[in-house]
Amino acid sequence: MKVVYERPESLLDVPFTYCPGCTHGIIHRMVADTLDDLGIRERTIGVSPVGCSVFAYEFFNCDMVAAAHGRAPAVATGIKRVHPDKIVFTYQGDGDLAAIGTAEIIHAAARGENITVIFANNVIYGMTGGQMAPTTLIGQKTDTTPYGRSVEANGHPIRVCELLSSLDGVAYLERVSTHDPKHVLKAQKAIKKAFQYQVDGKGFTLIELLSTCPSNWGMNPLDSLKWLEESMLPYYKPGVYKDIG
Amino acid sequence: MSNKVLMKGNEAIGEAAITAGCRHFFGYPITPQSELPAYLSKHMPKVGGVFLQAESEVAAINMVYGAAAAGARVLTSSSSPGISLKQEGISYLASSELPAVICNVMRAGPGLGTIQPAQADYFQAVKGGGHGDYHNIVLAPESVQEIIDHVRLGFDLSDKYLNPAMILLDGALGQMMEPVDFGDYKPELQEKPWAATGCKGRKMNAITSIHIDPRDMEAHNIKLQEKYSKIRESEQKCEEWMLEDAEIMVVAYGLCARICKSAIRVCREKGIKVGLFRLISLWPFPEKKLDKAIDKVKEVFVVELSAGQMIEDVKLVDNGRKPITFHGRMGGMTPSVEDISDRIELIHDRITQKVG
Ligand SMILES: Cc1ncc(C[n+]2csc(CCOP(=O)(O)OP(=O)(O)O)c2C)c(N)n1
Ligand code: SF4
Numbered sequence: 279m280k281v282v283y284e285r286p287e288s289l290l291d292v293p294f295t296y297c298p299g300c301t302h303g304i305i306h307r308m309v310a311d312t313l314d315d316l317g318i319r320e321r322t323i324g325v326s327p328v329g330c331s332v333f334a335y336e337f338f339n340c341d342m343v344a345a346a347h348g349r350a351p352a353v354a355t356g357i358k359r360v361h362p363d364k365i366v367f368t369y370q371g372d373g374d375l376a377a378i379g380t381a382e383i384i385h386a387a388a389r390g391e392n393i394t395v396i397f398a399n400n401v402i403y404g405m406t407g408g409q410m411a412p413t414t415l416i417g418q419k420t421d422t423t424p425y426g427r428s429v430e431a432n433g434h435p436i437r438v439c440e441l442l443s444s445l446d447g448v449a450y451l452e453r454v455s456t457h458d459p460k461h462v463l464k465a466q467k468a469i470k471k472a473f474q475y476q477v478d479g480k481g482f483t484l485i486e487l488l489s490t491c492p493s494n495w496g497m498n499p500l501d502s503l504k505w506l507e508e509s510m511l512p513y514y515k516p517g518v519y520k521d522i523g
Numbered sequence: 524m525s526n527k528v529l530m531k532g533n534e535a536i537g538e539a540a541i542t543a544g545c546r547h548f549f550g551y552p553i554t555p556q557s558e559l560p561a562y563l564s565k566h567m568p569k570v571g572g573v574f575l576q577a578e579s580e581v582a583a584i585n586m587v588y589g590a591a592a593a594g595a596r597v598l599t600s601s602s603s604p605g606i607s608l609k610q611e612g613i614s615y616l617a618s619s620e621l622p623a624v625i626c627n628v629m630r631a632g633p634g635l636g637t638i639q640p641a642q643a644d645y646f647q648a649v650k651g652g653g654h655g656d657y658h659n660i661v662l663a664p665e666s667v668q669e670i671i672d673h674v675r676l677g678f679d680l681s682d683k684y685l686n687p688a689m690i691l692l693d694g695a696l697g698q699m700m701e702p703v704d705f706g707d708y709k710p711e712l713q714e715k716p717w718a719a720t721g722c723k724g725r726k727m728n729a730i731t732s733i734h735i736d737p738r739d740m741e742a743h744n745i746k747l748q749e750k751y752s753k754i755r756e757s758e759q760k761c762e763e764w765m766l767e768d769a770e771i772m773v774v775a776y777g778l779c780a781r782i783c784k785s786a787i788r789v790c791r792e793k794g795i796k797v798g799l800f801r802l803i804s805l806w807p808f809p810e811k812k813l814d815k816a817i818d819k820v821k822e823v824f825v826v827e828l829s830a831g832q833m834i835e836d837v838k839l840v841d842n843g844r845k846p847i848t849f850h851g852r853m854g855g856m857t858p859s860v861e862d863i864s865d866r867i868e869l870i871h872d873r874i875t876q877k878v879g
Contacts, residue, residue: 319722321723322721323721326731333733335731338727339722343719343729344729344731344732345585346585346612349612352577352581352582353588353592355586356590359586359589360573360595381579382585385577385582
């Protein structure tokens with residue numbers, strides 16, 4: 279029998295604990311494939327966040343350090359400054375990266391830390407049960423915006439790629455999606471390119487992956503993918519926001 | 524051969540760290556510790572080290588977390604308000620059992636307070652400071668020379684026990700210039716097979732402080748508490764000064780203890796039998812020697828630059844055996860030698876019944 283699908287070496291042989299249909303799993307898989315493809319697993323150190331992916335260190339088969347909520351870019355900075363020859367990535371949700379950790383991500387980007395940030399944007403706080411995130415769309419109902427997010431009360435959602443694109447330390451920024459195979463393929467390429475840039479010492483790279491949270495969106499996995507495409511894509515436009523080449 | 528150089532307390536922290544093999548510093552500017560980052564920004568590059576000015580104390584302590592996880596000897600420093608901001612990170616260091624040295628060059632609070640010397644962060648330093656059941660190892664130097672010794676000791680103890688160590692001093696000591704000797708100390712750098720260095724040729728290492736199953740979390744807490752017991756057993760440090768025949772025992776630490784020494788000399792000249800019990804390790808609290816010392820005196824006199832924090836631990840050891848009096852200045856004010864010697868004389872007069 280021909281093997282058509284194999285677990286990448288960079289993933290440990292344990293089942294994901296994410297909810298059914300959650301795209302955190304796909305994103306993990308793409309990162310792991312990249313570490314395998316580039317042959318960098320044994321010199322990579324990952325930093326997991328606080329959020330649903332807090333257990334990323336139980337899935338990735340490379341050295342892992344679990345950061346405090348929002349501080350992964352600072353922790354990654356500490357690691358990278360000790361081991362400039364190693365590959366360092368963070369894996370962060372949108373609450374972690376764009377609310378409590380706003381200062382850390384902006385300054386890591388501004389310093390041009392030669393790290394790669396894998397940013398899963400599911401426009402909600404997953405782990406804590408579905409509260410409003412800084413990325414929550416206008417009108418979107420969450421646990422803490424039961425009448426829908428309003429501009430008057432909550433202001434506007436933050437577009438991270440656009441925000442970071444003005445910083446000189448940034449080498450590569452791309453927003454991709456996970457809602458269909460075509461976009462997943464693009465996402466895979468973007469992740470690989472970001473890690474390759476780090477290997478080449480080009481500076482700060484961040485890939486924003488539009489992601490689902492079926493459990494807290496209150497939808498089944500298929501409807502979630504559809505909602506992502508119809509509601510998130512118009513506001514969070516996929517594309518390359520910076521590429522120094 | 525003695526090799527004395529004149530150095531400021533804050534600069535001595537930096538040079539001591541370099542001699543202890545520390546090559547990574549992360550910090551955010553705050554008075555009165557600014558000479559330290561200035562010193563290290565100049566000297567770290569000369570030894571191939573890293574000086575990084577972070578965007579905040581929060582970021583700095585998390586960079587420390589990353590560097591410690593990566594296996595480095597790493598230093599950060601701040602002063603009171605900045606140390607408050609670092610507390611979550613320090614709790615994470617303690618739980619993840621990562622070694623690091625944190626200097627708090629204390630100023631007066633609460634709030635923004637003022638930049639003058641104080642010892643009002645004692646509770647924060649020795650009782651945990653952040654959330655959860657944990658302790659920092661806390662050392663309190665009284666001179667610039669001792670700053671050097673304590674920074675080195677802090678790194679060694681921190682590595683030995685895989686626990687954060689704090690050097691607690693006040694702004695006046697940080698600014699003070701004294702002759703010091705760096706000697707020919709060689710750091711004992713340990714193997715760190717647990718560190719995140721890339722998993723080539725071994726299984727992956729994971730460094731985390733999450734234990735989601737309460738049974739695991741309790742087991743982890745028990746392990747930490749066993750470590751703290753060991754530290755309590757082995758690492759208590761103090762100085763007993765002129766205590767052999769003393770009837771009155773002054774208890775103090777840091778620069779405040781030096782003012783007390785001068786006051787004690789004044790009193791000794793007047794024939795008053797008084798001595799000093801100086802805490803060197805604030806945590807572990809030097810309770811074994813203090814316990815014995817209390818037995819030999821008639822009264823205990825605690826002096827602090829606070830409303831009375833360390834005195835609570837003295838009372839626990841005293842346990843009602845001997846009377847304890849207290850003198851504290853707050854808000855950046857320091858007692859003069861006469862302030863202290865006058866009070867010692869009053870205690871002396873009272874216990875020898877000169878006044879009723
Ligand atoms: C200092 C601190 N504040 C708050 C929390 C609680 N908390 C845990 S995860 C989380 C939000 C996570 O949301 P996000 O980053 O979007 O990740 P997701 O779970 O959606 O993947 C919060 C607020 C915490 N652990 N620590
Ligand atoms: S709560 Fe949401 S983000 Fe978290 S695992 Fe479940 S679906 Fe994924």
